[in-house]
Each structure stands twice: as C-alpha cells, then as structure tokens.
Amino acid sequence: MAKQTAVVVAPGRGTYNKAELGYIARHHADKADMFAQFDAFRAQTGQEAVTALDGAERFQGSKHTRGDHASPLIYAAALADYQAIDRDKYDTLAVTGNSMGWYIALACGGALSPTGGFEVVNTMGTLMQENLIGGQIIYPFVDDNWVEIPGRRDEVFAKCADISARADHILGLSIDLGGMLVLAGNEAGLVAFEREMPRLDDRFPMRLPNHAGFHTHLQKPVAEQGRARLGADLFGQPDVSLIDGRGAIWAPKACNQRALWDYTLGHQIYQPYDFTAAIRVAAREFMPDVFIVLGPGGTLGGAVAQSLLSANWRGMSDKAGFQVEQSATPRLLSMGREDQRALVTG
Structure with missing residues (x-):
C-alpha cells in the first residue's frame, strides 16, 4: 500500500x-x-x-x-x-x-x-x-445525523450571556468541540444553565467530573x-x-x-x-x-x-x-x- x-x-x-x-x-x-x-x-x-x-x-x-x-x-x-x-x-x-x-x-x-x-x-x-476553579458542562448543537440544529448555538450563547449578566454568575464558552459546546463557569453559572436549558437525551447538560473552568479567565x-x-x-x-x-x-x-x-x-x-x-x-x-x-x-x-x-x-x-x-x-x-x-x- x-x-x-x-x-x-x-x-x-x-x-x-x-x-x-x-x-x-x-x-x-x-x-x-x-x-x-x-x-x-x-x-x-x-x-x-x-x-x-x-x-x-x-x-x-x-x-x-x-x-x-x-x-x-x-x-x-x-x-x-x-x-x-x-x-x-x-x-x-x-x-x-x-x-x-x-x-x-x-x-x-x-x-x-x-x-x-x-x-x-x-x-x-x-x-x-x-x-x-470552576467547572465544565457539555451541550450539543447537532442532531443525531450530526447536522447543526438551526438556532441551537445562538440559543446556548444567549443563555450564557443572560446568566453571566447576573450577579456572581460566570458562564461562557470553553471549547468549540465539533458538534458540542463545552461551557465553563463558576458553580452558580453552571447550576443556572443546568436548571434552565432543555434536557436532551437524558444526558445533557452533562457536568464533567474533576474538571475546572478551563479556557476561561477563571x-x-x-x-x-x-x-x-x-x-x-x-x-x-x-x-x-x-x-x-x-x-x-x-x-x-x-x-x-x-x-x-x-x-x-x-x-x-x-x-x-x-x-x-x-x-x-x-x-x-x-x-x-x-x-x-x-x-x-x-x-x-x-x-x-x-x-x-x-x-x-x-x-x-x-x-x-x-x-x-x-x-x-x-x-x-x-x-x-x-x-x-x-x-x-x-
């Protein structure tokens, strides 16, 4: 070959x-x-x-x-x-x-x-x-065929901006990872996202154990x-x-x-x-x-x-x-x- x-x-x-x-x-x-x-x-x-x-x-x-x-x-x-x-x-x-x-x-x-x-x-x-310092969660923006769901990325980033505008809340993009967005922030920011975003496949938002708020100002x-x-x-x-x-x-x-x-x-x-x-x-x-x-x-x-x-x-x-x-x-x-x-x- x-x-x-x-x-x-x-x-x-x-x-x-x-x-x-x-x-x-x-x-x-x-x-x-x-x-x-x-x-x-x-x-x-x-x-x-x-x-x-x-x-x-x-x-x-x-x-x-x-x-x-x-x-x-x-x-x-x-x-x-x-x-x-x-x-x-x-x-x-x-x-x-x-x-x-x-x-x-x-x-x-x-x-x-x-x-x-x-x-x-x-x-x-x-x-x-x-x-x-902080932690990470994952949230997908593609469907089962790996095609981007229209508006999903914008929805995630809008929610991050909304949460980060609150007192003592930090949340933002950590890694753009193919069909996933890895988000990072402090505990208040992470909990707010987990509570307020739709749960998908009974898995997401998925918290990553023992991960800090990598790739953020934290x-x-x-x-x-x-x-x-x-x-x-x-x-x-x-x-x-x-x-x-x-x-x-x-x-x-x-x-x-x-x-x-x-x-x-x-x-x-x-x-x-x-x-x-x-x-x-x-x-x-x-x-x-x-x-x-x-x-x-x-x-x-x-x-x-x-x-x-x-x-x-x-x-x-x-x-x-x-x-x-x-x-x-x-x-x-x-x-x-x-x-x-x-x-x-x-």
Whole structure:
C-alpha cells in the first residue's frame, strides 16, 4: 500500500476511563525506559507513579479523573501511541490536539522533549487540581445525523450571556468541540444553565467530573503559577507543523520559541479553545489522506468527524455520508479502538 499522509490529533482530559485502565501496560511494554523517567519525575514531586496508576487493580473515578493523575496518564499513553505509528505507512504532516492535547501535540511535534512535555503536563494538571476553579458542562448543537440544529448555538450563547449578566454568575464558552459546546463557569453559572436549558437525551447538560473552568479567565491565576514554574527554555523548534487552539499554524524551524511559550501558558489556558477550527485548518491547509486520533479512549473521534463535516471535508456533510466514506476508505483512525489501531501500528 502506498504511503499515506496524516494529521495526528492528541486527546485531552476525560479520555482515560474504566475501559482504559491498563492501556499503557497493554500497548507499550516496549517503552519502559520512557515511563521510568516519568515515574522518576513523579517520585521527586511525591506523587504516585504513572505506571502504578495505570496498573491499579480497579478504576476509581475519584482518583483516576483528578487533574494531577489523569493528565500524566493521558500524556504518557498518547505520546507512546504517537511513537507507535508505523512510519513506513504514514507521513505526519501536522499535529494538533484538544485542550490539554495541545501539550501532547507539542511533545509529539518535537517542540517539547518527552520529559519536558511530561513536566508541563504534570505541573499544569497538578495546579489545576490544587486550584480547581470552576467547572465544565457539555451541550450539543447537532442532531443525531450530526447536522447543526438551526438556532441551537445562538440559543446556548444567549443563555450564557443572560446568566453571566447576573450577579456572581460566570458562564461562557470553553471549547468549540465539533458538534458540542463545552461551557465553563463558576458553580452558580453552571447550576443556572443546568436548571434552565432543555434536557436532551437524558444526558445533557452533562457536568464533567474533576474538571475546572478551563479556557476561561477563571484560570488566569493557574496560568500565572504555570509561567512561574515552567520556563521558556523548555520549548524548542517543532519538527512538524503544529496547529493550536485558534487554528494558527506553528511551522518547523520558523517558530518564535518565546511566543510559543507565551501562547501555551497564556491564551491557551484562559481563552476559549477552538478545536473545530484546528481540525478545519488541518483539513484545508494540509489535505491529509487520514486523521489519526491518539489514544487513550476513542471518544474524541466523534468530535473530529463532526468538525470535518462542518468544513464539508471531501464533500461529507452528515453522519450517514461520513459512515459511507469511512466504510469504503477509512479517513479517521482512532488508536483507542482496537480495530483501527491495527491499521495505524501495523
């Protein structure tokens, strides 16, 4: 088979759950040296080893979804997945990610070393957990066929504006995530939205456990702490193009490293993250044969597909059309799914 071009997508928080327990041990026994370095870093900070968390007898939501545990787990699994991609089958044109996935993308793309990326992820995940300012909820604006419901986005944003205008209420966009809007705010704002918006599929609005009010001004104190602990010298030139949470491209050998540090520990933390724009730019600017979504978990695949549909990529405009294309010529490969993983790793 001829070599294919790929854009790689790194996952964010919420992708390491009960089904993913043991993911690192199952898929990456050959990378023990790298995980030993990560565990050594955690030992210096008095934290439980990543391999011990992954190797626990049972999954504990209250433990494994904490920022100081989930972030390094997801980073270790996703970076190892990136290293496992068969380079004889795929040429990586660019790397992007969702939310925390931006840190992973930096490491995959070479702008951070594996250990430097781990330091960034572990530090920021720990700071998020220690501060735990605000929270997040998800609300969809597409129908079952992944087609946008007319007026739904406007309805959500109007409600956010209404709630935020009230005394001591904060609510706004956190992540534009394919067919979902991830909203963030303080407890008063979140509760008001949950109480006043129609309940959909008996699931939404869905509160995300152990998630702070990411990508809002609530996180400015966390950004300041991160900048104090993580120096710009950790950052270097990427080996492949990186697409950030604005849809901006950071090209190899052409990055201002100080600007990359400033965006990563500034705008990226306390301004909305436009994942949909990142995927749209990836599709239109790089025109890859496939999108490869790193594990753990396979939930991000839906958001990638929905983002591609909104960009009318390859003429696809709804879920049915995407499924027809996917069955004939797989365009989206999620490494968290065993059937698709085999196509990526060989």
